Amino acid sequence: MTKELEFIDLSVSTGEKSLLFKARGALRAGELVAVVGRSGSGKTLLTKAIIGLLPQSLQTEGQILLDGQRLDQLTDKAMDAVRGRRISMLFQQPKRVMNxxxxxxxxxxxxxxxxxxxxxxxxxxxxxxxxxxxxxxxxxxxxxxxxxxxxxxxxxxxxxxxxxxxDPEFILADEPTSSLDSILKSEVLQLLRRKQLERGVGVLFITHDIATVQHIADRVVVVSDGQIVDHCPTAQIFSKDRHAKTRELVEAALPAQREPRTEGSECLLESVAASKNYTRRAKGPAALKPTTLRLHSGQVLGVVGRSGSGKSTFARLLAGLEKPTTGQIINQHQPENATRVQIIAQEPYSSFDPRLSLRTSLSAAVHRLPESQASERIARAMVQVGLSEDLLDRTPGQCSGGQLQRMAIARALLTEPQVLICDESTSALDSVAQRHILDLLLELREKMGLSLVVISHDMEVIRYVSDDVAVFFEGELVEHRPLADFLSKARHQHSKELVAALDLTAAIATSG
The missing domain is CATH 1.10.260 (434 Repressor (Amino-terminal Domain))
Structure with missing residues (x-):
């Protein structure tokens, strides 16, 4: 008899507010079911409710059955015999949950x-x-x-x-690849699928990215606003008659359709054999080896590489937040006019003071201007990023991730930069919010003539926005080419691995 993990009319609430409403579904041993949805849709709540790890402040209703046994009626001690032994958990950030x-x-x-x-x-x-x-x-x-x-x-x-x-019967995987680069993500997904098939384990895979699971999932469940709105075999998820929320997620996973922009004539930033070594007296290995690269007006440069490859160090040098150990960063190609550069951090919540209103945080960027002029510039920046001025009176904790990331962009625009450096600025967002932010950046590039340096470990992001691609590997710039050439004729072995980790079959775009 096939083992089964089932949940019936499962609801989670806090006070009178419903967070998850009457979810129904089942996971059988030997299959992989993907649960997809935007951040805050209720995916993780569903997982934690099944395994009994919700905080006590939340109320749970409904039935959770493992081979017919009611898990929701077990004591904490009895559930300890289930967790890890019959149902295991794969967490998003393993280092945070390990001792x-x-x-x-x-x-x-x-x-x-x-x-x-x-x-x-x-x-x-x-x-x-x-x-x-x-x-x-x-x-x-x-x-x-x-x-x-x-x-x-x-x-x-x-x-x-x-x-x-x-040797569990089921594994609940909560976004286990979201913080990994494209190569590691592909490797971990393939490994999980292989072990799942070899051992006959049932896997419930939580993700916001449909493209991630399209080749490994047997079925897909779509969650939106605390409700399951769609459920079907994976092959059918890309058809055009699916639920609107499903189509939204699918469209956010589509490959780039835009034409790369031709290189402008004006050079705004230039790295000339710039390197950075953080070790004492620069005697140890350099975080960034001598790097020569030019950024032109209106250009979108995609910078990609694995964690520790030197991407963020390069960004800090370009932004003037660090001084190179050797070489130089040239940001003044016209007399008395240095290129204005702003950097947008990876995690929007940590880049704002949680105790201050957003208006106060943004005002700090223009505190030298007269009050009326500063207010006018803040209002203009809010319009540019598509946000209501009402949000300025909120604290960071009262905004969604997408709203706060737009607010970070608005703050960067207050100094009227020529170059925006986005250091993993969309990695904390779900795929739909990520697409909205990337489209906003490209729109600002067109309207304001901005140059963009988009740093990411996600090759889908790099492919979507870039005119040119710079690949860093072990602290060294190993490849710098136009996007089309890079995707079709990658030279360095690491570049070839990055391209191979992409889904280049365009299956999503042509399906349905």
């Missing part, structure tokens, strides 16, 4: 249920085998490390090994 004081070996032994020194020795071969199974080697070396000593991709693989350790 930073324990080694990966200790985490695996705990998941297996091994207690004491003798049992640890007896299960050593099993620990090493599980790490090798998820592609972590040398396994003995990885087992002895703490979570903070692993890269993002290694930590996610280790989390998968922990989730599989007790």
């Amino acid at each position: 930073p004081r324990l080694t990966i070996r200790a985490h695996l032994l705990e998941a297996i249920g091994a207690r004491g020194w003798n049992q640890a020795r007896e299960h050593e071969d099993q620990v090493l085998s599980m790490l090798e199974e998820v592609g972590l080697s040398p396994a003995a070396d990885v087992a002895s490390k703490r979570p903070d000593q692993l890269s993002g991709g290694m930590a996610q693989r280790a989390m998968l090994a922990i989730a599989l350790a007790a």
Whole structure:
């Protein structure tokens, strides 16, 4: 008999406000079901409600059944026997949920249920085998490390090994690839799918990106505003007669359709053999090796690379937030007129003071102007980013991620920059909000003549916005080419891997 995890009329509320309303569905062993939707749609609430990890301030109604057994009626102690053993969880940021004081070996032994020194020795071969199974080697070396000593991709693989350790029947995966670069995302997805098929595990995969799961999911469930609005086999999700919210997610995953802009004649910023070394007396490995690159008027430069490749260091040098160890950044190609550069941070919530109103935060950028002129410039910036001035009287916590990211762009526009540097500025957003922000940036480029430097580990973002692509690898600029040439004739091995991680078949665009 096929094992089944089922939820019936599952609702979550806080006070009188409904967060999840009468969700119904089932997950069978051996299948992978994707739950997709925008940020705040209720996807994660559904997952935590199933496994019983919701905060006590939330009220839950409905039935949760595992092979007919009512999980919602179990005590906390009884649920502890279910979590990890029958139902495992894959978290979005594994380093935050792992114990930073324990080694990966200790985490695996705990998941297996091994207690004491003798049992640890007896299960050593099993620990090493599980790490090798998820592609972590040398396994003995990885087992002895703490979570903070692993890269993002290694930590996610280790989390998968922990989730599989007790041989569970089901895995709930909550956006496990959202913080990974394109190559690691592809690797982890393929690994998860392979292990799911080999072991016959049922996987509920939470994501905001339909394109991520189109080749691995058996079925897709679409959640919007706390309700399941669509449910069908994956092959049907791209047809034109689906629910409006489904089409919105699909359209946000479409590949770029615009033509790259030709290079302008005016050079605004130039990096001439600029490098950065943060080690004492610059004796250690450089964070950024000597880099030569030019940014022209109206150009969109996509900067891509894995975590630690030197992308953000390069951005800080261009913005003047750091001084190069060697070489120079030239931002003054006209006498007495330096190029005005602004940088937009990755995480919008951390770039605003949570105690201050947004009006106060934006006013700080134009505090030297007369009050009437400053107010006029703030009002104009709000119009440019498509926000109501009413939002200025809110605090950051009272805004959505998309609203706050637009507010960060509005603040950057207050100084009337010529260059905007967007350092992973859409990575915290769902795919729909991300597309809206990217379209806004491109619109501002057209209307205001801005040049954009878009830094991302997501090749879909780079493909959508870029005229030219700069690839960084291990602190070095290894490739700099027009987008079309890069996608069709990548030269460096890392560039080829980035392109290979993309879905270039245009299956979404031509379906339906």
